[in-house]
Amino acid sequence: MPEKIFTIPINEAMDRYDGCPLCHLRAKLEEDNLKYALGAAMMEPDVRIEMNRLGFCPRHFDDMFAAKNKLALALILESHLDEVSALFPQPEPDTGKKRKKPPKGADEADDVTRLADSCFICSRIKGTVRRYYSNFVYLWDSDTAFREKMASQPFICVTDAAGILRAAKAELKPVSYAELKDALNILVGKHIASVKSDVTKYCQSFDYRNADKPLGEEKNSVEKAIKFLR
Numbered sequence: 001m002p003e004k005i006f007t008i009p010i011n012e013a014m015d016r017y018d019g020c021p022l023c024h025l026r027a028k029l030e031e032d033n034l035k036y037a038l039g040a041a042m043m044e045p046d047v048r049i050e051m052n053r054l055g056f057c058p059r060h061f062d063d064m065f066a067a068k069n070k071l072a073l074a075l076i077l078e079s080h081l082d083e084v085s086a087l088f089p090q091p092e093p094d095t096g097k098k099r100k101k102p103p104k105g106a107d108e109a110d111d112v113t114r115l116a117d118s119c120f121i122c123s124r125i126k127g128t129v130r131r132y133y134s135n136f137v138y139l140w141d142s143d144t145a146f147r148e149k150m151a152s153q154p155f156i157c158v159t160d161a162a163g164i165l166r167a168a169k170a171e172l173k174p175v176s177y178a179e180l181k182d183a184l185n186i187l188v189g190k191h192i193a194s195v196k197s198d199v200t201k202y203c204q205s206f207d208y209r210n211a212d213k214p215l216g217e218e219k220n221s222v223e224k225a226i227k228f229l230r
Contacts, residue, residue, distance in 0.1 A: 005131075005135075006128075006131055006132050006135040007135055007138070007139055009025060009028075010025065010132060010135055010136055010139060011139070011146070011149075013025050014146070014149045014150070014153065015149070017152065017153065017154060018154065019154055019155070019227065020153075020154075020155055020156050020157040020160055020227070020228075021153060021156070022129075022132060022133075022136070022156065022157070022160035022163075022164075023157055023160065023227070025129075025132055026125065026129060029124075029125045029128055029129070030060075030063070030121070030125060033121045033124050033125060034060070034063055034064060034067060034121065035067075037051065037056075037064065037076070037120065037121060038064060038067055038069045038072040038073065038076075039069075039072070042072055042075065042076075048076075048079065050120060051076060051079075051080065051120045052079050052080045052082070052083040053083060053118075054115075054118040054119060054120040054123060055080055055083075055084070055115055055118060055119065055120065056119050056120055056121060057119035057121075057122055060119055060120075060121045060122065064076075083115075084115065087108055087111050087112050087115060088108070088112075089108070129163065130163070130167070132163075133160075133163040133164050133166065133167035134167045134171060136164055136167070137164060137167045137168045137171055137172060137180070138171075140168075140180055140183075141172060141176055141180070147183065150183060150184075150187065151183060151186070151187060153187060154191070155187065155188065155191035155228055156184065156187060156188060157227065157228050157229070157230060158188075158228065158229050158230070159230060161184055161188055164180075164184065165180075165181060165184065168180045168181070191228060192228075195221065195224050195225050195228055198217060198218045198220075198221035198224065198225075199218075199221045199222065199225055201215070201218040201221070202215065202218045202219065202221045202222065205218065
């Protein structure tokens with residue numbers, strides 16, 4: 001079983017009873033890693049090399065731009081562009097000679113694809129979130145009070161439910177895994193029914209026969225469904 005160092009933040013997130021607890025943890029991770037990338041990471045040569053190698057996904061580039069630390073972002077871009085430039089070597093001048101057959105194996109296409117699919121911040125978050133899932137499973141398996149907390153959550157989103165189940169399948173005995181799966185199915189199933197009902201009422205509100213009926217919580221149903229499904 002992996003080191004149990006995230007039990008405190010997980011319990012704190014579970015005590016909020018406000019949306020998906022693991023989404024709250026992920027949002028805090030993103031905030032911390034954005035600050036790190038634009039701050040302390042600038043002074044760590046090994047980290048700068050990794051940032052140059054991995055680059056950033058479009059969303060995290062947008063987040064860094066919105067952070068309004070343009071100098072730090074410009075310094076990151078300056079060295080990252082050198083890395084990108086190396087993936088696009090300029091062709092030699094045309095001498096009229098027959099072009100050499102390219103060597104077999106990896107080439108620029110693979111390297112460019114790797115860069116386009118990688119992100120420094122995503123990679124850091126992904127590793128920590130995997131440990132969150134493992135710690136979540138550990139707490140559920142070892143703490144009765146935690147089971148009660150989970151059952152009382154508003155919901156756990158589809159992405160995090162999948163992560164929890166993957167960790168549980170790998171780390172729990174079959175009987176315990178089945179118990180956790182059942183408990184998660186009950187929690188998620190209850191939320192699906194509620195969200196589906198609200199979405200249906202929202203759709204029906206556009207029928208002219210319901211024009212005079214005011215909407216309650218159903219007016220937020222589309223946003224709620226997306227938060228659950230992402």
